[in-house]
Amino acid sequence: MGSLLLVLVLVTCFVGLSAWQVDRAQHKNDVTDSAGVDELKDFNDVMDAQAPMPGILADQRVSLSGHWIPDAQVVIPGRVQDGDSGYWVVTMFAPDGAHLGEGVKVADAEKKTIAIPVVRGFATDEDTAMNSEARDGQVELTARIGPIEGPVEGNDLPDGQVHTVSTSQIINLFPDLLTYSGFLIPETADGAAASVGTDGLEQVPTTTTRDEGGFDLQSAVYALEWIIFAAMALYMWFQLLRDDYVRRRLGEDSQDSEKRVEYVVVKPAGDATIDPEVMSGLTGLPAHRHGGKKPGKNTGKKPESNNTDTSTTGGNSA
Numbered sequence: 001m002g003s004l005l006l007v008l009v010l011v012t013c014f015v016g017l018s019a020w021q022v023d024r025a026q027h028k029n030d031v032t033d034s035a036g037v038d039e040l041k042d043f044n045d046v047m048d049a050q051a052p053m054p055g056i057l058a059d060q061r062v063s064l065s066g067h068w069i070p071d072a073q074v075v076i077p078g079r080v081q082d083g084d085s086g087y088w089v090v091t092m093f094a095p096d097g098a099h100l101g102e103g104v105k106v107a108d109a110e111k112k113t114i115a116i117p118v119v120r121g122f123a124t125d126e127d128t129a130m131n132s133e134a135r136d137g138q139v140e141l142t143a144r145i146g147p148i149e150g151p152v153e154g155n156d157l158p159d160g161q162v163h164t165v166s167t168s169q170i171i172n173l174f175p176d177l178l179t180y181s182g183f184l185i186p187e188t189a190d191g192a193a194a195s196v197g198t199d200g201l202e203q204v205p206t207t208t209t210r211d212e213g214g215f216d217l218q219s220a221v222y223a224l225e226w227i228i229f230a231a232m233a234l235y236m237w238f239q240l241l242r243d244d245y246v247r248r249r250l251g252e253d254s255q256d257s258e259k260r261v262e263y264v265v266v267k268p269a270g271d272a273t274i275d276p277e278v279m280s281g282l283t284g285l286p287a288h289r290h291g292g293k294k295p296g297k298n299t300g301k302k303p304e305s306n307n308t309d310t311s312t313t314g315g316n317s318a
Contacts, residue, residue, distance in 0.1 A: 007237040014230035021223035037061065040142065044097045047145070049114045051101025053181035058147045061187070065141070066095040068134035068195060069115055072174045075129045075161045081122045081204065087129035089201055090165060092177060093118040093141070093184070100178070112176055117165055117183040118143070121201025128200040130160060137193030143184040144206040 043064035046057055072092035079088045098114035100106065118141070123129040152163035162169055167179045185206045189196035197203030276292030279285075288294045 003237055003240060007233050010233045011230045014226045014233065018223045018226035018230070021219045021226065024219045037144075043095055044099065047116075047180055047182065048101030048104070049098055049178050049180050050104045050106060051181065053145070053148070055147070057145050057182070060145045061142065062145060062184075063140070063142050064095045065138065066093055066098075067136065067138060068093055068118075068193065069113065069174075069177070070134045070136065072115065072170075072177060073134070073160075074117075074170060074173065075126075076163065076165060077126075077157065077161055078163070079122060081202065084124050086122055086124035087126060087161075088122055088165075088204065089120045089129050089132050090117045090170075090183070091120050091134045091195075092116070092170070092174065092179070093139070106178060109178065112178050114178045116180045117167060117170060118196075119146075119165070119183065119185045119204045120195055121197045122204050123201050125200070130158075132199050132201055134195040135193035138191050139193050139195070140190040141184065141186050141196075142188045143186040146183045146185055148181050148183060 037059045038061055040061045040063055043062040046060060046062060047053070069092040074090050076088040076090060077086075079086055092115040094113050094115045100109065100114070106112070120134060121132070123132070146165070149164035149166050151166035151169040154162045154169075157163065162173075165183045167181060167183070171177060171179050185204055186196045187206050273291070276287040276290040279290040280287040280292070283290075286292075286295075
């Protein structure tokens with residue numbers, strides 16, 4: 001009963017955790033929404049150059065002003081928008097008031113410009129993407145911060161194209177720049193040099209890097225695992241119960257068998273031979289096969305003689 005109580009407690013905990021994972025799978029955006037990512041914040045208050053970006057800043061709305069660096073631009077193939085495959089045009093943007101992270105020291109930092117990659121638009125045509133240029137001038141942006149992508153070798157691509165928005169890879173192309181561990185997808189761009197969604201480019205939705213809902217497969221798998229753990233706990237308790245039952249039954253059977261043991265005296269103490277009748281009962285063979293008497297044969301009486309006394313009948317002497 002103690003083990004059953006423990007198993008029931010474990011099963012209750014496992015089922016509760018599974019239900020929590022299911023709820024999380026259905027409402028996976030609640031944490032993001034509660035983190036205040038929709039609140040508009042100043043870019044320089046939340047982002048530091050040359051410093052890691054906290055994951056909580058992913059999808060954060062920010063406002064900033066600055067100018068484009070038209071010569072620092074890359075095109076990223078393999079992007080999909082509204083079901084169409086095409087290219088992102090990513091141009092480096094120098095924010096006003098940009099600063100390095102606390103404690104970060106970079107050689108010749110005063111000779112370099114701090115800039116962040118900004119997705120200016122999408123095009124299905126490669127020539128349109130490659131020939132698009134940002135304008136010179138002041139720009140004010142409202143954007144969302146996108147988590148940086150991992151670098152991918154791009155030797156198979158034409159000059160000016162890379163596979164991902166990787167700041168480490170982009171900076172290798174433009175060594176005179178310092179950058180951030182993230183990129184921006186503009187919501188709005190104001191000013192004569194806005195250059196977002198212009199010259200044949202379509203503006204990229206800010207929901208591109210956001211998780212807008214649906215069912216979280218990872219949380220669903222975790223929920224299934226907790227159910228499996230609960231089933232395993234019940235199975236292990238059943239196995240222990242069955243083993244105990246079998247052990248008890250075996251103990252009772254051995255005691256009963258000891259009570260039913262019958263002993264047969266084959267040879268009394270001091271006798272040199274075994275009683276043929278006893279051996280017959282054990283082997284099933286006739287007793288005479290074990291040295292006993294054959295049935296129907298009487299060896300204790302002598303047969304009567306049929307000879308007559310001729311001495312008295314042979315004749316009388318005259």
